[in-house]
Amino acid sequence: MKRNKMLTSLITTALLLPLLINHAATAHSLNRFNDSSVEESKASDNGAVKNDLIIDFGDTYGLWLKMNNSNWVQLHNLSADSMITANLDGNDQDEIIIDFGETYGIWAWMNNSDWVQLHSLSPESMVTGDIDGNGEDEIIIDFGTQYAIWVWMNNSDWVQLHSLSPESMVTGDIDGNGEDEIIIDFGTQYAIWVWMNNSDWVQLHSLSPESMVTGDIDSSGQDDVIIDFGESNGILARMNNDSWVKLHSSSAEGMVTGSVHNADNLSIAINNDDVSPNEEVRVNVTGELSGNQDWVGIYPAGASNSWNNVIAWNWISDATRSNLGLSKILKDMPAGEYEARLFFNNSYEVEASVSFSVKNYSSLGPYTPIRYPEIGLHDNYVVYYPEEGITSDMPVVLFLEGGGNSEIDDYRGIMKFMASKGYFVIGSEGGQDYNSNYSKDILDGAINTARDAHGLTVAKLAVMGHSQGGGQAFYVMKSFLDQGYGNAGSLVLSIDGWFAFDMLQASMGTLNTKVSFIQMNGLQGTGTDPRIHLSLYNLADNSSKSFLTLPQDEHGYVKDSLQGMLDNKRDILHLVGALTDDAFSGSNEGYNSIPNENKATYDEVYNALDDDYSYDCAGETAGANDYFPVYGNNINYCTPEAYQ
Structure with a gap:
């Protein structure tokens, strides 16, 4: 990818952010409305963690939490200019990061117990992501044209990322290595750049977008970047940090990513972890199907989802989801590892998969x-x-x-x-x-x-x-x-x-x-x-x-x-x-x-x-x-x- 020398040089010539940080400040100056402690998030009956809901009801009522989907607890009597959540200390509890505006700056509700001031300045925007892959989220903050982009690293240090203020920022692990990248739109002059692996600037595109979101839309383990380039170019996706794919020719009013088909409850199981060469492969699928040309394919383990790699397949529906039979595996199919993969909408995007072995008892083993x-x-x-x-x-x-x-x-x-x-x-x-x-x-x-x-x-x-x-x-x-x-x-x-x-x-x-x-x-x-x-x-x-x-x-x-x-x-x-x-x-x-x-x-x-x-x-x-x-x-x- 091309690198913009002017943009890169601005990193080294950036002005230092004034020392307006108070790491150990308490929340007393915020006059918290309710001093009673808030209980931490609990697991649901099925073992899944319940998300808590943080709502800003405005100047009249301030900030409230819907805890464990059961109790309302007041977080603060002030209304926020903006809010995000992040796991700043890596202890499995999210912190709430709140911009209280020019008067109070940025504060964090740490471990559901203490208010800690992160900065006295109010930001233009904030995003979060674990950019160094250590299990602790960083906060990436745009302080505007005067101070530009800074990162609160590992809940301990401020590090300037760039001297230019962006139009927008998103984060996502686009190379699948466990470290989130920061994708930044610097506007029409510099367009879209990526801070890769917390080490290098790489230009992603020469056009400035209307909006950007990230999400792993093909279940590859790498986040894809979905970008609305406006009426002239429509919506494109940067897939697996490798190629551009056009998703739609129209521009969007807004975009979000998420698993709306209840993928957490979607699973596929096979009749036997070890299948013989002459045995028919049968699968059972639980969870919500899309209902539109869903299918199951047998692939060699590790093979791409290309149709050329399909060994056997069948359509699946609510009527056939139990004990669905697939074409028999060929008699002389090599012993080895295979996967049954579930796809929706006649696509090649894996929704669920299960591994199994083929034991060809009449074939030679791996040894001479x-x-x-x-x-x-x-x-x-x-x-x-x-x-x-x-x-x-x-x-x-x-x-x-x-x-x-x-x-x-x-x-x-x-x-x-x-x-x-x-x-x-x-x-x-x-x-x-x-x-x-x-x-x-x-x-x-x-x-x-x-x-x-x-x-x-x-x-x-x-x-x-x-x-x-x-x-x-x-x-x-x-x-x-x-x-x-x-x-x-x-x-x-x-x-x-x-x-x-x-x-x-x-x-x-x-x-x-x-x-x-x-x-x-x-x-x-x-x-x-x-x-x-x-x-x-x-x-x-x-x-x-x-x-x-x-x-x-x-x-x-x-x-x-x-x-x-x-x-x-x-x-x-x-x-x-x-x-x-x-x-x-x-x-x-x-x-x-x-x-x-x-x-x-x-x-x-x-x-x-x-x-x-x-x-x-x-x-x-x-x-x-x-x-x-x-x-x-x-x-x-x-x-x-x-x-x-």
């Missing part, structure tokens, strides 16, 4: 997964961890491979996926042995190494596995819970799982964790007999349980590379991502995001049972029944109904 060791295994285990994301309190996920020809690297995709979420993932190569202690010992050594290296607390723990590993996950979790791990959140996830080797009925009954079963081929199941899962489901009396299904008739569906999982198996990633997030956050939002077609009840699975399973509930096919006496078993997996 790193494998250790880079090739092969270390003591029969592999680790995937988030690059630059290791913290002592990070969740730990243990994965147990299936039996037979399965190798732990077959599950690299699901392990990398979980590491990208910020989890410390350990995979055990223990599928060659039905003995659950074998896998437990491998994982126990891995955890001890990780604790020594990274200080992991293992307070949040998930143990999951596929097929044989899904069954062994129960014993491994019990062993680690007994060591004090998982006390801040735990989950057993059995993916098309088999027998819970080494677990007895009593052990299953005392297991206190979240338990989820994922069964392939829907309610029918794959080769693994569903009665095994149903028996464990019934026995886990002390656990929070869920039964989920996927339609693919493929027992090894969970095996794949990371890219293969992302390209073709988002459904199982969603289940695993949602269930682990719930376990570690203590919520049910992940489970709620799972489509209903993937959720099943015990009765639904039981009623769909078939007699033809290649891996039967008795364990005869794979010879597992021969190991039951060796590793301990008193569970009859063929009679789940016996454990209801």
